[in-house]
Amino acid sequence: MLQSKLFTKTTKEAPADEQSLNAQLLTRAGFVHKTMAGVYTFLPLGLRVLRKIEDIIREEMDKVGQEMLMPSLAPEINWEISGRKDTLSVLFAAKAANDLSTKTNNSSYILNPTHEEIITPIAQKYGLSYKDLPFAIYQIQTKFRNEARPKSGLLRGREFGMKDLYSFHTDEKDLRRFYEEMKDSYTEVFNRLGIGHDTYITIASGGDFTKDYSHEFQTECVTGEDEVHICDECHLGINKEVLAKQSSCPACGNKKLRMIKASEVGNIFPLNTKFSQAFNYYYTDLKGQPQIVYMGSYGIGPSRLLGVIAEKFADSKGLVWPKAIAPFKVHLLSLQKDKEAEAIYQKLTKAGVEVLFDDRDLGAGEKFADADLIGCPYRLVVSAKTLDQDSVELKERTETKSTLVKISQIIKELK
Ligand code: ATP
Ligand code: MG
Numbered sequence: 001m002l003q004s005k006l007f008t009k010t011t012k013e014a015p016a017d018e019q020s021l022n023a024q025l026l027t028r029a030g031f032v033h034k035t036m037a038g039v040y041t042f043l044p045l046g047l048r049v050l051r052k053i054e055d056i057i058r059e060e061m062d063k064v065g066q067e068m069l070m071p072s073l074a075p076e077i078n079w080e081i082s083g084r085k086d087t088l089s090v091l092f093a094a095k096a097a098n099d100l101s102t103k104t105n106n107s108s109y110i111l112n113p114t115h116e117e118i119i120t121p122i123a124q125k126y127g128l129s130y131k132d133l134p135f136a137i138y139q140i141q142t143k144f145r146n147e148a149r150p151k152s153g154l155l156r157g158r159e160f161g162m163k164d165l166y167s168f169h170t171d172e173k174d175l176r177r178f179y180e181e182m183k184d185s186y187t188e189v190f191n192r193l194g195i196g197h198d199t200y201i202t203i204a205s206g207g208d209f210t211k212d213y214s215h216e217f218q219t220e221c222v223t224g225e226d227e228v229h230i231c232d233e234c235h236l237g238i239n240k241e242v243l244a245k246q247s248s249c250p251a252c253g254n255k256k257l258r259m260i261k262a263s264e265v266g267n268i269f270p271l272n273t274k275f276s277q278a279f280n281y282y283y284t285d286l287k288g289q290p291q292i293v294y295m296g297s298y299g300i301g302p303s304r305l306l307g308v309i310a311e312k313f314a315d316s317k318g319l320v321w322p323k324a325i326a327p328f329k330v331h332l333l334s335l336q337k338d339k340e341a342e343a344i345y346q347k348l349t350k351a352g353v354e355v356l357f358d359d360r361d362l363g364a365g366e367k368f369a370d371a372d373l374i375g376c377p378y379r380l381v382v383s384a385k386t387l388d389q390d391s392v393e394l395k396e397r398t399e400t401k402s403t404l405v406k407i408s409q410i411i412k413e414l415k
Helices: 021-028 045-062 076-082 098-101 116-126 173-192 272-280 303-313 338-349 364-374 407-412
Strands: 032-034 039-042 074-075 092-094 110-111 134-144 157-168 198-202 214-220 226-231 234-240 260-271 282-284 291-294 294-300 328-334 354-360 377-382 391-396 401-405
Touching: 021 032, 021 303, 039 045, 045 134, 045 157, 045 173, 045 303, 074 076, 074 226, 074 407, 076 110, 076 272, 116 134, 116 157, 116 272, 116 294, 134 407, 157 173, 157 303, 173 198, 173 214, 173 260, 173 294, 198 260, 214 226, 214 234, 214 303, 260 272, 260 303, 272 294, 328 338, 328 364, 338 354, 338 377, 338 407, 391 407, 401 407
Parallel strands: 198 234, 328 354, 328 377
Antiparallel strands: 032 039, 074 110, 092 110, 134 157, 157 294, 198 214, 214 260, 226 234, 226 260, 260 294, 282 291, 377 391, 391 401
16 A cells, blocks of 8 residues: 555644553554544544454354355334333434424334344244254444443444344253353454453353353553452453452462453353243253243453554554554655655565555655654664665664564564
């Protein structure tokens, strides 16, 4: 990608109304644009990162379930059936504008904040026999929640991305088996995203669904909204509500827990029979008898993850992307040597390396500052000085020292 063609530009100052570090940096670097409080546009650079996060999640989810896509807009009735129309305070309802203008009171719609109410009747249509169970369905989709005073940038949107997977089982035992598998799937996702070491499987209470535990995946992040107590022996977290009921690690008894600030990047939940009961979802067992279906739900927030990762790895100069999700692997800077740099750009692109090529007519200082702000893992500089030695200067975003690499060796060096 030629940087001269990128329609976004970086800015030195963050918008005055952005309090969170992630939104400040992502806005300055041209990854996102705030359309209104809690609602962000993903600009070309931001969308590249978001897609890479989603692709990693998708690859792991494809190992355990099938992808589909449910609508954002739902009829109110589904939410009335579950009872959540009156209990979920973050629910957004929508009306058609022509209904509003004619003051007719036609039906309202719900902008789905999650999809149990949508998936359950669909699953019920196809998963009717014990032979059909278990199965798992997921989607990567936009959710709407009227969060109070969203001020954490991408960490808490009113419109945000979620991967939500739902599983369906003949009994609780099978649900538990799958639930444990999902812990491993999620661990793999967060490892691949480069935050595995700092992400803790955290015991949480069951909320209003179940009396037993659910699990959150909490990533350490100084500006995170959650407090989690860590057992370093087990690499396990215990959330605040659970800690009020017990003061030591439930796995090993360790009493020396350590409090961290964290952001919840994922959540797995045994729904048991809450929604199958509401929607009357029974399957037929081996003996021809109707039996209630057991369900689980499993969420990950790709847009929140983008914010958490931006914030966690940033330094005083700007963003620092993990290699697996960087918008481009290489930021190639031409210092008045456009023709030679262009040849290197072509060569790298042909070899399948993703390159952002700064071909703009700007001074070295500005180009260096932009490369640091945008945060691609490798910076390559082409100048008269490097060309004298048939070389380019290579620097990793996380390092201070650079090295000279022969032009003939660049691809080998980067792979
Ligand atoms: P929180 O306690 O942070 O509000 P939640 O328990 O409401 O999260 P879930 O309903 O379990 O979250 O949603 C699954 C995942 O979706 C969360 O783990 C998180 O990664 C993401 N998520 C939830 N709410 C938001 C939001 N407002 N903005 C961005 N991502 C979100
Ligand atoms: Mg919430």
